[in-house]
Amino acid sequence: MPLLEVCNVSKRFPGVQALKGVSMSIEPGQSVAVIGENGAGKSTLMKILAGIQTPDGGEIRIEGRPVEIRTVRDAEKLGIALIHQELNLCDNLDVAANIFLGKEPRTCGFLRRREMDRRASDVLRQVGLDIPPTSSLASLSIGHRQLVEIAKALASDARVLIMDEPTSSLSTGEVENLFRVVRTLRERGVSIVYISHRLSEIEHVVDRVVALRDGRNSGELEGDQITHEQMVRLMVGRDLDQFFPHKPHQAGDLVLSAQGVRVRGNGAYPIDLQLKAGEIVGLAGLVGAGRTELLETLFGVRPAIGGTVEVAGKAVRLKSPRDAIAAGLFLIPEDRKQDGLVLEMTVGENITLPGLMRASTAGMLPSRWEKSIADEMIEKLHIKTPGPGQIIQFLSGGNQQKAVIAKWLAMGPKVLLLDEPTRGIDIGAKHEIYEMMEQLAHQGVAILFASSEMEEVMGMSDRTLVMHEGRIAGELRRDQLGEEAIMRLATGVTQAATT
Known part of the structure; x- marks a missing residue:
């Protein structure tokens, strides 16, 4: 029984x-x-x-x-x-x-x-x-x-x-x-x-x-x-014949360059990395390797304690998220509810919140601006909601994640940083997030994403940076990617990628 x-x-x-x-x-x-x-x-x-x-x-x-x-x-x-x-x-x-x-x-x-x-x-x-x-x-x-x-x-x-x-x-x-x-x-x-x-x-x-x-x-x-x-x-209700819709991208001009950046808490290991337009770069590593800390430093949440950062060839000082936003560099955080959304506000208010200052003139917003931007992003990202007036906490996890992404897309990003972009969302919504990443890369946006899912890193990266104990242990080209190669770097067995 x-x-x-x-x-x-x-x-x-x-x-x-x-x-x-x-x-x-x-x-x-x-x-x-x-x-x-x-x-x-x-x-x-x-x-x-x-x-x-x-x-x-x-x-x-x-x-x-x-x-x-x-x-x-x-x-x-x-x-x-x-x-x-x-x-x-x-x-x-x-x-x-x-x-x-x-x-x-x-x-x-x-x-x-x-x-x-x-x-x-x-x-x-x-x-x-x-x-x-x-x-x-x-x-x-x-x-x-x-x-x-x-x-x-x-x-x-x-x-x-x-x-x-x-x-x-x-x-x-x-x-x-x-x-x-x-x-x-x-x-x-x-x-x-x-x-x-x-x-x-x-x-x-x-x-x-x-x-x-x-x-x-x-x-x-x-x-x-x-x-x-x-x-x-x-x-x-169908087969996802190609779950990861990734296609190799022709990298464009250098968009983000970090030289000798020292992350608070891991200051002993200066980090160098480069991102080019239209490139999707994975950031792999075990829990505690320093992936989130690196992304938050690039977004100004954790001010760097050393090194230089350039965006589109221009040196920037990332002492706060406001500095990063002004440079066209945006972060999709790991915890969308805690750090990415205001749950008591509507879908439209969340999507347009970062652009209020940019869109206002003498402290006044253009008529119907908020609804126009929200409607455009809801349609573009296929956010399932009764309308922009829906309180966002009542949306599913996948649609909340799309709303976090939508608020930055409306700002015209040069560089998009994603920390565990598909954490806690279903397989259909994951596929839609991957397709969105592909479209943005095709439009010339540089993407750096951290993920704990090995399949995701291997399926969506043009190349992968692997972190170990606060430093970048090595880089793997797409043709070098494999679970064993990533784990050897992530566990410190190998300290440099094979070329």
């Missing part, structure tokens, strides 16, 4: 039918991936199971018994726990306090701290985390915090763990450790619902795949059927 069954569940929001008779099941100790493009209904289904939202129709069963899940507490009582992509933990508390927050063992109102520490140690051991329960959460890595979140669920006797993009911020080693924990939990009878846009992970960590498209079931895969190609076909 399945542990959890979803039977013909539907959910409607104003103007949108999010779920249309969706069904799925999961057995004890089984791992099931739920895949689909942004807007396919994955998040809505998971929120219904976790008690954050209620369905309009259909039925949910636990061990064959119909149940009602109206609140998060209802879900917890049934043994269902959702581990959010953005972890729900408190930095100012220790590990044990986070695990039992709101459920602390007490006697006559007094906290039984010794018992709490003992029980916390038990669940920490179950997830393979060998740390004292009194450790400060703020001192832990993202990977360890993820395990604390899982331990928190286990302390509530969770039988079904829903993991939403659990590896999006983890290093390679932390990902492997998470997979080991998932396998251990399955052996103990805990069921896993796994949501990830990284299809290569899904092939290795789940027993079955349930695909959604436009709020409906589009198919299931098991065992050897679980391949990248099959998953893509179920998600988008």
Whole structure:
């Protein structure tokens, strides 16, 4: 008998039918991936199971018994726990306090701290985390915090763990450790619902795949059927014959030149790099290699502590993002919600925000300027939104990312810096981002993009710079690109690319 069954569940929001008779099941100790493009209904289904939202129709069963899940507490009582992509933990508390927050063992109102520490140690051991329960959460890595979140669920006797993009911020080693924990939990009878846009992970960590498209079931895969190609076909309803639309570009004039740039925190390693018009250059490296720090330095977020930068042959001083913007150099940040958007503002306001000063005359904006620019960018980048007046936080991740890109495209960039441009977006939106990069390169924009996805770097780069411990360990031409060649440089085994 399945542990959890979803039977013909539907959910409607104003103007949108999010779920249309969706069904799925999961057995004890089984791992099931739920895949689909942004807007396919994955998040809505998971929120219904976790008690954050209620369905309009259909039925949910636990061990064959119909149940009602109206609140998060209802879900917890049934043994269902959702581990959010953005972890729900408190930095100012220790590990044990986070695990039992709101459920602390007490006697006559007094906290039984010794018992709490003992029980916390038990669940920490179950997830393979060998740390004292009194450790400060703020001192832990993202990977360890993820395990604390899982331990928190286990302390509530969770039988079904829903993991939403659990590896999006983890290093390679932390990902492997998470997979080991998932396998251990399955052996103990805990069921896993796994949501990830990284299809290569899904092939290795789940027993079955349930695909959604436009709020409906589009198919299931098991065992050897679980391949990248099959998953893509179920998600988008077609084959992506050429997922990376990259074509070699004829590089133009030198647009960006950095000589001896010293990045704050890695000042011992001066960095030299050049970008030419119409060129797409990948920036590879392991987590902590310094890719984000380099991009933020070029954008003026982190003022350089040495070296020179020239844009189109003109020396520029990048002491703030305003200096970079004035030079035609723009950054798409890794965290679009925190650093790229004002979530409470509309799509149109976000797109036109950087150009307000440039477009205004005597403090006044030209009539209808904002709507005209927003409409143009929405159409150009195929942003799915009811209109420029839609609050941007209600768009899917892929469409939010397009809006971040749109605000800079409206400014006419010379150089575009992209930090993890497809992080947390679905496979269809990724393909659209890649096509946009190709179009911009064809128009003469120089692109430098950092990515943790090896396939993305190899698929979209004219050449690749590989970083190791704050320095550029080497450069690889397109005909030299391969996983082994990149990893040798990224791990410091090789310090210069073979020519």
